[in-house]
Every structure is written in structure tokens, then in C-alpha cells.
Amino acid sequence: MTIRLEQQVEQVANALNSAGLCFGHGTDNAFDEAAWLVLEACELDPSGDEVPWDQVLTARQQASVQALLERRIQTGEPLAYLVNRAWFAGHDFFVDPRAIVPRSHIGEWIPDRFSPWRVERPAASILDLCTGSGCIAVALALAFPEAQIDASDISASALEVAQANVARYEVQERVRLLQGDLFEGLGQARYDLIVCNPPYVSDEIMNTLPGEYRHEPALAFAGGSSGLDFINRLLDQAGDHLTKSGLLVVEAGSARDALEAAWPRTPFTWLMSENGEAVVFAIEATELVSSNHPKT
Numbered sequence: 001m002t003i004r005l006e007q008q009v010e011q012v013a014n015a016l017n018s019a020g021l022c023f024g025h026g027t028d029n030a031f032d033e034a035a036w037l038v039l040e041a042c043e044l045d046p047s048g049d050e051v052p053w054d055q056v057l058t059a060r061q062q063a064s065v066q067a068l069l070e071r072r073i074q075t076g077e078p079l080a081y082l083v084n085r086a087w088f089a090g091h092d093f094f095v096d097p098r099a100i101v102p103r104s105h106i107g108e109w110i111p112d113r114f115s116p117w118r119v120e121r122p123a124a125s126i127l128d129l130c131t132g133s134g135c136i137a138v139a140l141a142l143a144f145p146e147a148q149i150d151a152s153d154i155s156a157s158a159l160e161v162a163q164a165n166v167a168r169y170e171v172q173e174r175v176r177l178l179q180g181d182l183f184e185g186l187g188q189a190r191y192d193l194i195v196c197n198p199p200y201v202s203d204e205i206m207n208t209l210p211g212e213y214r215h216e217p218a219l220a221f222a223g224g225s226s227g228l229d230f231i232n233r234l235l236d237q238a239g240d241h242l243t244k245s246g247l248l249v250v251e252a253g254s255a256r257d258a259l260e261a262a263w264p265r266t267p268f269t270w271l272m273s274e275n276g277e278a279v280v281f282a283i284e285a286t287e288l289v290s291s292n293h294p295k296t
């Protein structure tokens with residue numbers, strides 16, 4: 001049967017919608033995911049600006065699309081894992097279930113070097129805490145060519161994925177991967193910039209996560225009863241690891257309200273994402289040391 005790429009994408013989008021899947025791992029709707037799926041299956045460049053919508057698909061391409069679509073629907077796995085690829089901050093990364101699929105809002109500010117929050121300030125040393133696949137660390141290395149970057153995670157498996165991405169972008173001279181809990185293993189080091197996309201999902205929300213999320217490591221999400229187990233520890237300790245003019249940037253996601261309630265005197269600056277959400281905060285080292293956790 002003759003079918004053009006555009007028609008194939010529409011068919012796949014309908015099938016994805018009917019299957020009741022969740023789109024939150026690189027796309028946020030069935031059409032975008034269908035386009036990605038079809039382009040990957042047809043071995044066409046999914047990152048290209050010019051999508052060949054009128055191209056007629058070969059029988060082999062159509063069979064590849066059906067096979068990938070069936071895997072996506074039957075397994076419920078995020079498409080990124082099925083094709084071992086995800087985009088983040090304008091770059092594509094190797095991914096597999098050892099680390100979560102890159103999608104942090106933080107990626108929106110990396111190419112512009114967190115402008116205007118840290119314009120003209122030195123960034124000799126950067127820490128990517130909770131590095132997972134290494135997507136933030138590598139994107140930072142590419143945006144801050146002058147910086148040395150430490151990237152840390154408690155999960156040895158996630159660090160294997162990070163290692164693959166560091167090697168892929170040939171930034172191993174400037175990105176050091178470390179395993180440890182929070183700041184463990186980093187000694188007395190201080191950083192000009194600390195970036196962190198931590199686990200922040202509360203126990204209640206953990207129980208309602210869609211099937212796709214259950215293919216990802218629970219360690220990447222689980223933030224305890226209010227989602228703040230990790231972030232509370234981070235805020236208590238980050239001041240000891242920032243330079244005087246340092247900046248901390250953290251994604252708090254669904255834990256934002258709980259965070260503001262728990263830290264009412266801390267002047268978080270919430271950054272507005274392209275989708276209108278404000279779940280990433282920035283805070284200066286000076287503001288951090290002068291505010292205290294009220295509940296400790």
C-alpha cells in the first residue's frame with residue numbers, strides 16, 4: 001500500500017491516542033511522538049528541520065514503523081528507551097532504563113548559560129548533582145567550554161549511561177563522574193554553579209505515576225512523604241559547596257508548594273519555563289547561607 005510519511009504519522013498518532021499512553025518523555029502529545037517514532041523507524045533524521053512529509057514510505061519502512069509502534073503500545077516503555085535516544089538542551093543523548101529519560105526544564109536555560117541569572121560571572125567550576133544520564137553535565141560542558149564539571153549520582157548504573165554520553169561528546173577531560181550520596185565524595189570542593197534535578201516526587205504521587213514512569217529507576221523520582229527528602233538536605237548543605245558568588249539552580253517540580261511551605265524565609269527565584277510552569281528555582285549562595293530551615 002502506498003503511504004506518505006504525513007499519513008503514516010497521522011495513523012500512528014491515532015493508534016497512540018487510542019492506546020491511552022502517556023507522553024512526557026521528550027514529547028507531550030501523540031502527534032509529536034508519532035512523528036518521532038516514524039522518523040526513527042524509517043531511519044530519517046528526527047532532529048532535522050525539514051521533515052520530508054510527502055516522502056512515500058517503502059514496504060520495509062512501513063513494517064519498521066508497525067514493529068516499533070507495537071513495542072511502544074505493548075510494553076508501555078517510553079519511546080526514548082526503545083530507540084535509545086533522547087534530546088536535551090539541543091543535543092541528543094544515549095539513554096536506556098539505567099537512567100531516567102532526560103526532560104528536565106533546566107535544559108531550557110543551559111544554552112544561554114542561565115542568562116540573565118549568572119551573566120558575566122565566572123564559571124570555572126560547576127557541579128551537576130544527580131546527573132543520571134549525564135545530560136545536564138554534558139550540555140553544561142558544551143555551553144561552558146571554560147568550566148571543569150563534576151557530575152555525581154548515587155546510582156552506579158546511571159553513571160554507566162553518563163559515561164557513555166561523556167565519551168560520545170568527548171568531554172571526558174572536563175567532566176568528572178563521581179558516585180556518592182548528595183555531596184559525598186566531593187570533599188571540601190566549592191563550585192561557581194551547582195545544578196540539580198533531584199528526586200522530588202512525593203509518596204502519594206509515586207503511587208499514581210503512569211506506566212511509562214515505572215520503566216524508569218524509582219530512585220530518580222522518590223522524594224519521600226512530601227517530596228522534599230533530598231531537597232531539604234541539599235538546601236542545608238549547598239552553602240558549604242558554593243563559592244561566594246555561586247548560584248544554585250534546582251528543579252523542584254511537583255514539590256514546589258511543599259518546598260515554599262517548608263522554607264518560607266528562603267528567597268527562591270522561580271524561573272518560568274516555555275510551557276508556563278515555574279518549577280525550577282535559582283538562589284544565590286549569599287541568600288542560602290542567610291536563610292535557615294525553619295523545621296530543623
Ligand SMILES: C[S@@+](CC[C@H](N)C(=O)[O-])C[C@H]1O[C@@H](n2cnc3c(N)ncnc32)[C@H](O)[C@@H]1O
Nearest residue numbers: 102104130131132153154155181182197198220
Ligand atoms: C530526576 S533524576 C535526574 C537525572 C538527570 N540529571 C536528568 O535531569 O535527567 C535524579 C537522579 O538523582 C539520583 N539520586 C537519587 N538519590 C540520590 C542521592 N541521595 N544522591 C545522589 N544522587 C541521587 C538518581 O539516581 C537519579 O539519577
